[in-house]
Amino acid sequence: MPPSIMSNQTQSQDLSKGQSLWSDAWARLKKNKMAMASLVVLFVIGVLCFILPAFSIIADPNNQNLNNTFLNPNKNNWLGTDQSGRDLLARLLYGGQISLLVGIIATTVSVIIGLIYGSIAGYAGGKTDSLMMRIVDILYGLPFLVLVILFSLLISEHAKELTDQLVSLWPGQEVFIKKFINLVPLFIAIGALGWLTMARVARAQVLSLKKQEFVEAAVSLGLSHRQILMRHIMPNMLGPIIVYATLTVPGFVLTEATLSFLGLGVESPNSSWGILLSEGANYMETHPRLLIIPSITFSLTLLALNFLGDGLRDALDPKAAKD
């Protein structure tokens, strides 16, 4: 009996109305208190980081004022100021934008690569499959952080040339372009190296789906490989893919913070949570506030993302191992 019918019986008597996989999953997710709390936390953090700075309530995060260094929280600076007199709240929110963007965009890059690679391997099968997965095995053996560092340093050199070209194309947008060009190496390096798990997940899904009757029906109807993959297999593997993507975001946010903490990621004066943490660690003994506030924000976000990913896995992919 498909799960949708079972939960219909337990939840409502209205059997005439069908229930899709998604509304079913949503019902299960709603019962998971930690996941729902995480959803609220992430929504609030998202609004604070991406929408609030658009209004002029928040100070300029790069506005240094050496007369106002290390101010305690006050009426103008709700969370106080840092070692250069910059508003901590503003830096926290703009830093959050960067950190979350790195997490989301790098995840998108890795999902696209992993999904395409994994489904081709699984669909093709045979020798192509084992060759492609052997390559993944080899790449798995490489230390991720080591390669991300090398890769992002390499791309960032080319990014500088690209900046000059872009600035000459759009003269007015210099600040904006510089802000994002700095991040592109990180997006690419993390995404280009982080797709391996996704490829394995996608391949396993395709392998189990392609043996099922509806795919056989599609084959016997004479549909092309592309149509079968895109129209019939892809929609059925969205659940696990979304789950693993959600679980990937916190990992990549952490990677960005680690790199920035070591001085190899986002560069000053741009802020990111990793930069705030590493600067805060320098003033830990005299001004613990500069370390503790970013630490709490950062850890809370990662915690919420992990709990949400866990909850989504239980809701969308109940068969998956609960490690």
Add this chain to the structure above:
Amino acid sequence: MLRTIVSRLLQGIVVVFCLLLITFVLVRLMPGDPFSGEKAHSAHIIEKNKERFHLDKSYPEQFSVYLGLLIQGDMGDSPVKEQPVAKIIEHSFPASLILGIAGITIAILIGIPAGILSALKKNSYIDYGTMIIAMAGISIPSFVIAPLLAGHIATRVPFLKVAGWGDPFDWILPALTLGLGTAAYLARITRGGMLEVLNQDFIRTAHAKGVHPAIVVTKHAIRGGIIPAVAYIGPAFAALITGSFIIETIFQVPGMGQHFVNATKDRDYFLLQGVVILFGSLIVFANLAADIVLVMLNPRIRA
């Protein structure tokens, strides 16, 4: 069994070779070279130095010279530190190894009992509490925990220092920081593995036969239940040694991590290659060791 080990070792050599090749090309594609650092030399001396380290030749030529040295067991000299790479690694590896062993020991001692307890008391407050703490342990990065531990514990406990690597007491804080995250993962994995086994028929049979519950857990359930955890310990150990550079930086541990970060920044090609070869080999061996232990624990996959 022996055949599997040999074929896995050969595969491992391919992995390390690929890693070396990628590193070799990437570091040389990066802007700058080992001699463009802080010490400003005249063009003449730089030319001489490049000749000495064969950096004036093409990449394939450089690579074959380097491979030739490697086969003789020589990792070359560090152009920045002006010392043999093997010597630098010999001096710094013990600290990283101690840190890694201490870290994984802490992780095992905390993580596995916590996971077993959580599984035995499934859906109780103990279970929820443990799993929420474990999730926090996974989510809070080590570089957040490290300064907090250093600031709040090291300053209060007399025999602990904020940073340094003199006596064994100095191992405690870095190892604790390093081990906590892994302990959290281990707890989650152990819980999952135990739950799977506890639901199986042979456990129910043992209970039905009136075997003491403690014996059921220790003699029957744990053996199968910790298999996923064991599979995770091998790679985790390698990850602790290769990924400890943040903790080494914060606690000023004279390990390999600092060399890895500095070699990347200084474009110290040969040192970086040496460190990467060691890191890669460690990962290969750790994965292999984990697989061998798994086969011993689980007779069903013994072919």
